[in-house]
Amino acid sequence: MRKLIIAFWLTLPVGLYAYHMGPGQGHMQMDAAAVLIESAGAHALLAEELTASEGEAAARGEWAAAEADYAAALALMPAERVTETRRLRLERAKAQMFISQLPTANASLASLVQELRDDPSPEAALLADAKSAYASSQYYMTWLMRLEGAAREEWEPRIESARQTFKQLASSAIGEDQASAQEDLESAIRLARMDLVELQGLPLPSQ
Known part of the structure; x- marks a missing residue:
């Protein structure tokens, strides 16, 4: 991640x-x-x-x-x-x-990913890297929102977006990149399923 x-x-x-x-x-x-x-x-x-x-x-x-x-x-x-x-x-x-500028980074990455998707011929490696970074920011935003007591309907779309992106990256990447994306995918699934009490007992993620 x-x-x-x-x-x-x-x-x-x-x-x-x-x-x-x-x-x-x-x-x-x-x-x-x-x-x-x-x-x-x-x-x-x-x-x-x-x-x-x-x-x-x-x-x-x-x-x-x-x-x-x-x-x-x-x-x-x-x-x-x-x-x-x-x-x-x-x-x-x-x-x-x-x-500690996660919300700013999240918004910037969302804009960049959309810009690249709208480009008829984006650089493939750049798009993949931007999508991975954006999905990571969505993961960490979800973690913080859950700790802050946000309702499921507020945080769930973020983690689902991250899960879908990691799944896509895992299916298209090779070697170490594939392994990393698969690990990220599993982390996103765990975060979505984790009980809040269990989440509160874990150390904050490193981002």
């Missing part, structure tokens, strides 16, 4: 450099965007390492730094760089889920 696909930042700055040297030559803001993206990726990687070695609390500052860098890079992206902008929006939302 926590798996992040952040490798794109390794290649994205190269694309921005090519844009700067070609049709966007003279747009110095693209150089600044590339630096911010690389910095965000470095912060995200360090956050993952800190989470593994020291726990979620130790990584929070790095996630916050990554989110800020992604936000700054987005402000510099020209309108025609649609795919890169969408990827940055996705990575920013992922970071937000680690710094």
Whole structure:
């Protein structure tokens, strides 16, 4: 559920450099965007390492730094760089889920997924990644809503949406991605069926 696909930042700055040297030559803001993206990726990687070695609390500052860098890079992206902008929006939302901005991330991901679905030729990997992140945010929103005492008719549509997405991803993915989606699917099913008293006795999820 926590798996992040952040490798794109390794290649994205190269694309921005090519844009700067070609049709966007003279747009110095693209150089600044590339630096911010690389910095965000470095912060995200360090956050993952800190989470593994020291726990979620130790990584929070790095996630916050990554989110800020992604936000700054987005402000510099020209309108025609649609795919890169969408990827940055996705990575920013992922970071937000680690710094107590889950509702904001959930809304951003819902908008991004719908935008990609409306695109006649979306990048397949990006769409799958966005759908997975959105389903994860729906899962965590459901968890919090249940703890807050929300009625079933309020939280059930969210977890059902997550369940359907994880099921679709599990059936179309391969290898580790398939195993991860299957695990997420099982987690969503358990959350929907879990008694509230049992849920209250569990530690809060890591997002």
